[in-house]
Amino acid sequence: MARNPQLNRHGELQHLLTTEGLPRDVITRILDTAEPFTVVAEREVKKLPLLRGKSVFNLFFENSTRTRTTFEIAAKRLSADVINLNISTSSTNKGETLLDTVDNLAAMQADMFVVRHASSGAPYLIAQHLEATGRDHIHVINAGDGRHAHPTQGLLDMYTIRHYKRDFTQLSVAVVGDILHSRVARSQIHALTTLGVPDLRAIAPKTLLPADIDRLGCRVFHDMAEGLRGVDVVMMLRLQNERMQGSLLPSPQEYFKFFGLTQEKLALAKPDAIVLHPGPMNRGVEIDSAVADGRQAVILPQVTFGIAVRMAVMAMLGSVEA
Numbered sequence: 403m404a405r406n407p408q409l410n411r412h413g414e415l416q417h418l419l420t421t422e423g424l425p426r427d428v429i430t431r432i433l434d435t436a437e438p439f440t441v442v443a444e445r446e447v448k449k450l451p452l453l454r455g456k457s458v459f460n461l462f463f464e465n466s467t468r469t470r471t472t473f474e475i476a477a478k479r480l481s482a483d484v485i486n487l488n489i490s491t492s493s494t495n496k497g498e499t500l501l502d503t504v505d506n507l508a509a510m511q512a513d514m515f516v517v518r519h520a521s522s523g524a525p526y527l528i529a530q531h532l533e534a535t536g537r538d539h540i541h542v543i544n545a546g547d548g549r550h551a552h553p554t555q556g557l558l559d560m561y562t563i564r565h566y567k568r569d570f571t572q573l574s575v576a577v578v579g580d581i582l583h584s585r586v587a588r589s590q591i592h593a594l595t596t597l598g599v600p601d602l603r604a605i606a607p608k609t610l611l612p613a614d615i616d617r618l619g620c621r622v623f624h625d626m627a628e629g630l631r632g633v634d635v636v637m638m639l640r641l642q643n644e645r646m647q648g649s650l651l652p653s654p655q656e657y658f659k660f661f662g663l664t665q666e667k668l669a670l671a672k673p674d675a676i677v678l679h680p681g682p683m684n685r686g687v688e689i690d691s692a693v694a695d696g697r698q699a700v701i702l703p704q705v706t707f708g709i710a711v712r713m714a715v716m717a718m719l720g721s722v723e724a
């Protein structure tokens with residue numbers, strides 16, 4: 403059997419590239435490790451020494467508000483030195499290749515790369531390159547690659563669900579919206595499946611579903627009312643216009659009418675259902691403001707939990723022997 407490229411020969415997390423194939427015990431360990439980190443923010447000194455002396459490089463080749471900032475906060479809370487490479491003013495603009503950039507930053511004694519890139523597979527390429535060139539002491543975390551994966555988003559979503567709902571094996575969960583272009587949806591679906599969610603639903607128009615949706619273990623619904631009936635968790639997705647080629651939808655207004663989450667549609671879910679959204683939100687397109695700001699939304703707690711989950715991932719990687 404091929405070795406999972408994220409795990410070292412001892413089965414420890416070496417890189418975090420995807421939730422696909424990530425063993426259940428590793429996911430659970432990340433969520434458990436994150437638990438005590440949530441209270442670090444309540445201390446007068448919001449710091450732990452777990453990454454003291456380590457250098458974390460944030461390489462965001464695509465825009466980000468939540469992921470980049472919470473990785474920076476998480477690394478600083480673990481006492482790491484954090485370097486945010488400003489891609490727009492870097493030598494990437496002079497034609498330097500991704501791997502040349504990585505080699506130069508590795509020569510500055512990097513310990514961890516946090517990578518967001520528009521190309522699916524870019525973080526894999528970096529991890530493979532580091533291993534092939536004998537620098538496997540440097541860890542790579544995928545902070546979102548193309549439409550492929552966004553594992554820390556998937557994991558912080560799992561943390562949020564576990565916080566409010568406890569037992570994954572008792573849940574009905576609906577993932578709603580632009581699943582075709584969403585790296586978040588893939589990371590969520592793989593993690594939810596591994597954690598044993600028995601009723602996983604994908605709600606989307608036919609044009610926004612990937613061809614392999616059945617293989618992913620979801621029940622597919624094209625009618626939102628039908629799909630939301632009785633669910634415990636509603637995971638909304640952003641409509642990703644920047645990744646759409648050609649016209650996949652009549653108009654944002656039409657999309658909102660059929661697939662936008664309103665109070666009326668949410669009332670079909672269980673009364674204590676929670677609503678997640680990874681952000682950034684398109685209010686009035688995939689979600690109504692009354693829901694986004696309503697009592698069932700856990701969208702801002704997701705962001706806060708994201709710090710603890712990213713601390714957990716970095717602390718686990720930082721504890722691996724080279």
Ligand code: CP
Nearest residue numbers: 466467468469680681
């Ligand atoms: N959820 C998420 O990835 O948001 P950002 O693009 O702001 O990082």
